[in-house]
Amino acid sequence: MSERVGIDIGGTFTDMVLMDGEGGVFTVKVPSTPDDYSRGIAEGLAAELAAREIPADGIAELIHGTTVATNAILEKRGARTGLLTTEGFRDVLEIRRLRMPRLYDLRWTKPPALAARADRLEVPERIDHKGRVLTALDEAAAGAAIDRLLASGVEAVAISLINAYANGAHEERLAEMVRARAPDLPLCISSEILPEIKEYERTSTVVVNAYILPVVSRYLRRLREALDALSTTAPLKIMQSSGGAMGVEAARARPIHIIESGPAAGVVGAAELAAKLGRKDVLTFDMGGTTAKAAIIEDGAYDRVGELDVGAGINFAARLLKGGGYHVGVPAIDIAEVGAGGGSLVRIDAGGSLAVGPESAGAVPGPVSYDQGGETATVTDANVVLGFVNPDRLVGGELMLNAEKGREAIRRQVANPLGAGLDEAAWGIHQVANAAMARALRAVSSERGRDPRRFALAVFGGNGPVHAVTLARSLDIKEIIVPPAAGVFSALGLLFPETEHHHVRTLKQGLDGTDPAGLSDAFGTLEATGREGLESEGFAASAMEFERFADLCYRGENAALTVPVGGAGDVRAEMAESFAAEHERTFGYRSDDEVVELVNVRIVARGRSDTPRVPQALAITPRTDIAAEAGRRRPVYFGPEVGRIEVPVITRDAISADGREGPFIVEEYDSTTVVPPGCRARAAEWGALVIDVDPERGE
């Protein structure tokens, strides 16, 4: 009864990590089953348990990272959703904030509203920004609107009224009226899901929740049933975008919280690993086939944002120019994503410059050298040419590579047009991909006033450790951490988070004028809600923890900064000071004569498990069924200064704590790590590798 299982679903593979009570870890990749992902999970898990002779009741807990919520939005497979809103505001959801995510773009098309205009109906009522009723809810008209909506066949209903963040009474009354008529229909109201100011953002959030609720709920029910069929009664938890886990029932009710489930797990894993290695400041870099993602861990904690733009695509500018996707106002680990990965296509633009991505060869047809029909050169093809990636076959896979085909594509498509040699062209592609991916790292560091040079870089995802050193060099980063099981690290990260629930409420008032007792009440009310949620997931009062936060800004500022709120009594002065310090750190100045506004209060309710989530020691059982090509050498091109040299290919266990001088290549079941000349790698706790980048060059 001690195995904990992390399950991370990707488009091609489902990664699973099993960990026993002593930190013994076993990793496995099984093919995903997109028709019904729960089938692939259940079958893969059953096979693994059988192979390792673990009884089903030996599983203590399963934690799952899933893309089912994201995919329901991206593929428009959610419920037909009806929306009830205030008279005069039928089109808030469709007007959005008007903004386009890319300048000058005549071809950009606004994503269609998730509730069609025909399914958005108005009710006469009005509440003002202080929560006072200006116009009473017209129940007769509301009843007629609800009847019309239900008769039209909507599969879920969202309710979002103007200023409901200040007073949810009208929303609650409408909800009662809907329930009286259709008790089983999925129903979400904005004052419960997100009592925050700004009507488009709140409406979009509640509509997205209603839209994906039936799909996510059905999937999670089936997964639970499939697990029941394996005779495991172990609790199933779902990873949230915020970095906490939540019980499966909570996830079914508020699926907006699990949208960035998988990427969040990798960051959580990196934070725990960093703590284990005694590093406080780490940038994480997760490179897959289509995108690269970056996040920041500072003082041991990852950064969170208060919103996601789902489906905004893989456009860096989306961080600045919102509006590309569907706004969801929930806490999420701040992860920047760019459209560059191993499968990114390479092209020469009209000005004669080399460009990489955002178009990707994806899993099908894949890079040219995979010989599965791909014709356009990709970043992976360049890495094959360089010798960074095994030119004969995919490590850990059955697939044989056709490196010559990849070489030919790069020669024809890049080297010849630019008048460069083959190695030079491949090196160029590798560097241009790094430049694109560095934007994600800069977005979470220097754009936020943090100097990337004082951070260690934790790299994972199948391609991360291939690019780690060259990327680190381009940002003057001196230390790289390659986690254990780097290629399936997100699945490992799933095993670490505690259960968390986040709750928020807008106050929007001057901090000085805020009544301390009222403030304390507001936190108390949020904590009562949090306590209720944790109780329903079986946590005893002694296992509960609450953290208080406040969003503050100088009056008129757009971006409120979130600061922790501690202590009892009148905490306003302390809040003002933490805010001013944070403002100075982020934006370079504080302004003590200005009015500080208290925008939102937030709490995190945390349920601690009985046993520690993070093991003291961690030992990966190496896969023996697919051997890496250790013991060989191959020629690798390290750029014009070094040229092409023969380097040994080794396994991770050939590196000691004393370290080993580059150059060499570490091949493993799930990833490849490139350590160029001038760098040194050593084994660290948990089986991580720490690479010192150019230690001889010094500062």
Add this chain to the structure above:
Amino acid sequence: MAEQFDLADPRAGRARDPFTLEVVKNALASIADEMAATIQRTARSFVVKEALDYSTALFDGTGRLIAQGTCLPLHMGAMPHAILAMQNHFGDDMRPGDIYVSNDPWDGSTHLPDVVCVKPIFLAGKLVGFAAALAHQTDIGGRVAGGNASDSTEIYQEGLRLPPIRLYENGEPCETVFRIIARNVRVPETVVGDIRSEVSACMIGERQLLDLIDRHGLDEFEALCTELLDYTERFTRAEVAKLPDGVYRFTDYIDDDGIDPDRITFQVAITVAGEEMVIDFAGTSPQVRGAINSVYPFTASAAWACVRAILDLDIPNNAGFFRPIKVVTPPRSIVDCAPPSPVAARGLAGFRIADTVMGALAQIRPDMVPASGGNSPDAGVSLGGYDETGKPFVYLEFLVGSWGGGPWRDGMDACTGIIVNYANTPAELVESEQPLIVERYEYIADSAGTGEWRGGLALERHLRFTGKEGIIQVRSDRRKVAPYGLEGGSDGQPSNVTITRASGADEQMPSKFLTTIREGDVIRLRLASGGGHGDPLARPPAAVLADVVDEKITPAFAAEAYGVVLTGSPPTVDATATKLQRGAIRGRTSSGPYS
């Protein structure tokens, strides 16, 4: 005036390795975006933080634009003008720790509310670059709150006018300047806060640019900048060369300047010859008495922004882009006005310049350019007054409508245009910070220009004033001359503004006005809709049905404008009746607009 603004650089670029060039190109763009993100997060005013009416840019040591943040397209060509002004004024007297400021429309800015800050960047005593930021201030003093009135008749009425002066010296703020600014504007916290956010952006730009130079070495960096501009020029020329040679003309109008009743003409002839383009505004009306005149850099900016939209979007934002595209303007015209012309509401001229240029570009790229829309912020509203404690308030918002239709899709309902990237202001924010209640913000059914591809719907926004008394100023247009349709699509519907007084009396307002409002008065703004594209009778009946189901058009309008007859509930298309109805409309209009 156009000739003096030629940014072409005669120095031939060295052929450098394309990989390093790509890396530096991305790094520069990323720095400019970091500057932009800084402003967005720290600015105080709606117009900056929500409407994104600001820009950031980087220049090399000689003053050539090397990168611009993804901000307001209309500022793109205007930023080099700001550097030029600072170079003219300070020349060799630029020192480390300086930041310069200006808002003079003929000397660094393009109207008084746009306060531009420029920081020279030094490395070991050598000037190696500039970081610049420009942001539209919510108020700049003058006759009318909001700094955007269209009814001033000389620049001196429009507010505080700062020539290029030092805002920072030796890294210290020049308190005198800050005090003068704070004393001259109605909402000093907001304005000074926004200017501070510009300063923060310049500081961040400086730090990042120096890091980049440090990585590559100064000589290499300077050579790379030259190559980057040459590369951009080559890219632009290759793109222009793909366009068919010829002269393409178009004319559009502004209703009036709010003072004289006459229609104002915007005329353009675009000549495409090989890999170069000339955009000539000969025939455009002389400068007008009202404050909607545009200075040359603003006109050129609007024209360049439109051309960018029909070329490859990967062309970098730098001076190389301007070289093959010349903008020529008649002196003392509404597109190249001379002092002391009033210019506060010159945004309107900019939007119409863009509409006119797009009309000509539609002939060059008929597969790409839609009909005209209401998606330029044609209605600007500013409201000012004093609350019960005597504290001034200023509300400033630019309202954006919908796109014109075609040539391959319907005009997007409610979306910002390509020359601005304005957002709206949430009703809940307006209500929590201003003496206003937003009573309505939605589409108007049956309002879109008709066509095979219909225009976007008109939007309306109703504001109830809850203060005691205020002065409201509206600068709108597209009342007499609606957004144009193309290829047989109808024009959009015109805009309108009425005020329902607390007494219940309705007042029809002109497109541009200034009036006193009192508690309980409701201002009803209706924006113009988008023009249609192609023959409305060729619109697929299924598309007409979908609009009826969504209540974007009524069944009666479907029958009358599109000849599509619907039947039953839920409605379906009656194919036979539709055929008959379309035949009847063709007969009726055989000498009409669709013939």
